Amino acid sequence: MKNILVPSDFSNLSEYALEFAVSLAEKLDARVTLLHCEEIPLGDTSLHLSGEAGGGSVSEDSLYNAQLFRANRQKLKKLEQDYSSDKVLVNGQQFGNGFLKGIMTYIEKHPTDLVVIGTTGQESIQEFFSGNHTEQLIDNLDIPIISLQDQQFHPIEDIVLGLDMEDEIYTQKALHKVKVICDGLGSTLHIVDITKSKDDEDAMQLLNKVAKIAGLSNYMVDVIEDNHPNKSLLEYAEGVDAGLIIVLSSAKGGLSRFLNHSFATRLTKKSSIPVLTIKKD
DSSP states (O other), X not given: OOEEEEEOOSSHHHHHHHHHHHHHHHHHTOEEEEEEEOSSOTTOTTBOTTSOBXXXXXXXXXXXXXXXXXXXXXXXXXXHHHHOOSSOOEEEEEEOSOHHHHHHHHHHHXXXXXXXXXXXXXXXSTTTTTOOHHHHHHHHOOSOEEEESSSOOOOOOEEEEEEOTTOOOOOHHXXXXXXHHHHHHTOEEEEEEEESSOOHHHHHHHHHHHHHHHTOOSEEEEEEEOSOHHHHHHHHHHHTTOSEEXXXXXXXXXXXSSSSHHHHHHHHHHOSSOEEEEEOO
């Protein structure tokens, strides 16, 4: 987890995400890139990355884009100055092609291990069919994504990992990412199975098996009987004062209660605790 990406629209939420990302980077010895995605096409020849309009004949739209680009560049520079620390240097970047395509293009060109994004937990009318920005990232990116709704986060001493032991397909790759986060932050991991039919002994054995596969050392396991895994996982995390919730999500759909993208996106909309979604596939 050495390269953290923070999408920014210059809102308070994106600043909260940046503040959170910097705090993670200080613990993980990571770099932070603050990315603002312009709506203009990346290959627009009338707008250079310096914000200068080029060519002999320049349209009003191109001039407006150039001015907007320069203004946003200044905003990025101020955020770089405000949030860089002795341990972490924030690097502001601008890309074209809009939010999702811009982020995907950036990740294709630059090593990225983690995305941290602020979310309102709500959808605008424009986002109704495509999903909110966090949901778009969860659906389309293979790298881990942390979403948070406000600035009320605290040092991550405890992390809750929600698993569905009815689905035993947990890849070493996904579990390794959990271990890297926990070890890097020095956190205690609470591995929780929320089940409809409680069988503590079997579930505990399976949870401990998962912990062994992951090579975890500082962890505890628990089993809760409840028909509402989303609500129960949040209540459990609040009860142990968790600083982070982790969900291992399938790439698409899926039938498992936990391991699907819809469970993960619902959780990001409801949780006041930052949520880390890791693709298990």
